[in-house]
Amino acid sequence: MTESSLYNFVLIAWVAAAALTIPYLLFVAAPYGRHARPGWGPTIDNRLGWILMELPSPLLVTALFFVGPHNGGAAAVFLGLWLFHYLHRSLIFPLRIRSGKKAMPAAIMGSAIFFNLINASMQGQWLFNLSGGYAAAWLLDWRFLAGAAIFFVGFAINYHSDGILRNLRRPGESGYRIPQGGLFRYVTCPNYLGEVIEWCGWALATWSLAGAAFAFWTIANLIPRALAHHRWYHKKFSDYPAARKAVIPGLL
Numbered sequence: 001m002t003e004s005s006l007y008n009f010v011l012i013a014w015v016a017a018a019a020l021t022i023p024y025l026l027f028v029a030a031p032y033g034r035h036a037r038p039g040w041g042p043t044i045d046n047r048l049g050w051i052l053m054e055l056p057s058p059l060l061v062t063a064l065f066f067v068g069p070h071n072g073g074a075a076a077v078f079l080g081l082w083l084f085h086y087l088h089r090s091l092i093f094p095l096r097i098r099s100g101k102k103a104m105p106a107a108i109m110g111s112a113i114f115f116n117l118i119n120a121s122m123q124g125q126w127l128f129n130l131s132g133g134y135a136a137a138w139l140l141d142w143r144f145l146a147g148a149a150i151f152f153v154g155f156a157i158n159y160h161s162d163g164i165l166r167n168l169r170r171p172g173e174s175g176y177r178i179p180q181g182g183l184f185r186y187v188t189c190p191n192y193l194g195e196v197i198e199w200c201g202w203a204l205a206t207w208s209l210a211g212a213a214f215a216f217w218t219i220a221n222l223i224p225r226a227l228a229h230h231r232w233y234h235k236k237f238s239d240y241p242a243a244r245k246a247v248i249p250g251l252l
């Protein structure tokens, strides 16, 4: 089996796993944050869990950049976009979390590490090896320009919405309030909407099946979770805004 046929085999299995994850997560909300519940084994400090589960992504893609045969041309820009997102997600976001003394199941952290190792390998192997390299001219192609713009719009929505959520609590608090303002006017989970937009932008900018697979995985993880959050808010707050959708303004 050649390297690229093995890669394609893993990619197909990876996309199939995402498709199977959707119905599972529609019935079983991943047990962290407001959906945490007993019965999922030992736990780890929430903040530390976020750092440990997200760090493999920037580390592995950076390593693949340095060992990859095609790290010239546009490669460093892709590495830069990846690190822009993941240094925020793995270090800045966890250090700013306000969740009191909450813990997450070690199993959630373990499954996220597994996800990040596979996903980062798929992205890095494609970008810096199997793609054959992206020439510097790719940075002026409409797919890169539109994709990068969408990526940053998604990041901004995600960042702004996570900031609104963080400010609902004072340091040390762990309760929940109804978020207001920004895109919360239209949807319960604009942070998830931003994340989905961001990785759709990445898929376009890289014009790759690996990028599309990551966008699909993000949808598979976050759309069912947004629906679970939405149901939870309606149960908990009798005055929850009735017109607000779960994740796609006006639609879902």
Ligand SMILES: NC(=O)c1ccc[n+]([C@@H]2O[C@H](COP(=O)([O-])OP(=O)(O)OC[C@H]3O[C@@H](n4cnc5c(N)ncnc54)[C@H](OP(=O)(O)O)[C@@H]3O)[C@@H](O)[C@H]2O)c1
Residues within 6 Å of the ligand: 032, 033, 034, 097, 098, 099, 102, 158, 162, 165, 166, 168, 169, 174, 175, 176, 177, 178, 179, 191, 192, 195, 217, 218, 221, 222
């Ligand atoms: N790419 C992917 O597949 C993927 C997967 C998962 C997460 N993410 C990203 O990681 C980030 C965090 O995800 P998450 O699932 O933890 O998001 P979340 O459920 O929206 O929570 C985000 C943070 O805000 C707090 N919070 C949420 N709603 C609140 C409310 N009504 N009142 C007070 N505090 C509230 C949460 O506290 P609690 O933890 O105490 O609930 C948590 O610290 C998001 O930006 C998400 O897009 C990406």
